[in-house]
Amino acid sequence: MQLPTSIRPLALGASVVAALLASGCADMQMPQMSPTARNTAIGAGVGGVAGAAIGRDTKGAAIGAGLGALGGYVWSQHMEQKKQAMERATVGTGVAVSQTPDNQLKLNIPSDISFDTGRADIKPNLRPILDQFASGLSSQPNTEVRIVGHTDNTGSDAINDPLSQRRADAARDYLAARGVDPRRIMTSGRGEHEPVADNSTEAGRAKNRRVEIFLGERSNVATGPGIQGTPVR
Incomplete structure (x- = not known):
């Protein structure tokens, strides 16, 4: 059975992504390909699927592939x-440091060291962590x-949504004052809408009151010439 013409690029893109993901799981199958090249290729395949879904034609798939490679x-x-x-900077603070599946560095910062209840003023315990985070970023333009600011479900959206945004903005302003280009910092406030724990308990609400900071480095393909990014091998 032949697929409709409008669906063929989408199916082809999905097949490419599946093949890339499968081959990317075993370095022995592509020993000559660096992690950067694998990530870019997979991104291009994902973008191709997205482009095909949007454009429903080969041109859409091609545009999507380009966006995927850049993303x-x-x-x-x-x-x-x-x-x-x-x-090292967060030992004993309760801050969780991790690498996300899409290769971003994530800091999950609980409210007991970040902000007092109902306020957006950065607490003293958070400042050295943000100082360390800002260190060196001015020389890494890529x-x-x-x-992202979050709250628990205490109070209304009219209070929580702007409060979470103000907290994210306060962290941005602190980093900017220490040399990080504010144009490279995106902020958002999610209020109570993305809980990670049960809001019916105090322990759960404490986990939900948090600020998340993500750091991502674009590959050389995305940032153009002059940007150096040495992949971990």
């Missing part, structure tokens, strides 16, 4: 070093920062 993050030596530095 990926790379886990470089710089990113690994930053992760290790943040792990990095991007995303800050």
Whole structure:
């Protein structure tokens, strides 16, 4: 059975992504391909599927493939070093430092060291962590920062949504004052809408009151010439 013409690029793109993901899981099958190249190729395949879904034609798939190639993050030596530095800087603080599946560095910062209840003023315990996070970023122009504020379900959206945004903005302003280009920092406030724990208990609400900071480094393909990103091998 033949697929309709409008669906063929989507199916082809999906097949490419599946093949790339499968082959990417075993380095022995593509020993000559670096992690950066694999990430870019997979991103291009995903973008191709998205482009086909939007455009429903080969042209849409081609555009999507280009966007996918531009959209990926790379886990470089710089990113690994930053992760290790943040792990050292946050020992005993309750801050969770991790690498996300799409190669971003994530800091999950609980409210007991970040902000007092109902306020958006950065607490003293958070400042050295943000100082360490900002260190070196001014010399890494291919990095991007995303800050997301969250609250528990106490209070209304009219209170929680702007409060979570103000907290994210406060962290952005602190980083900007320490040399990070504010144009490279995106902020958002999610209020109570993305809980990670049960809001019916105090322990759960405490986990939901948090700020998440993400750091991503674009690959050389995404940022153009002059940007150096050495993949971890």
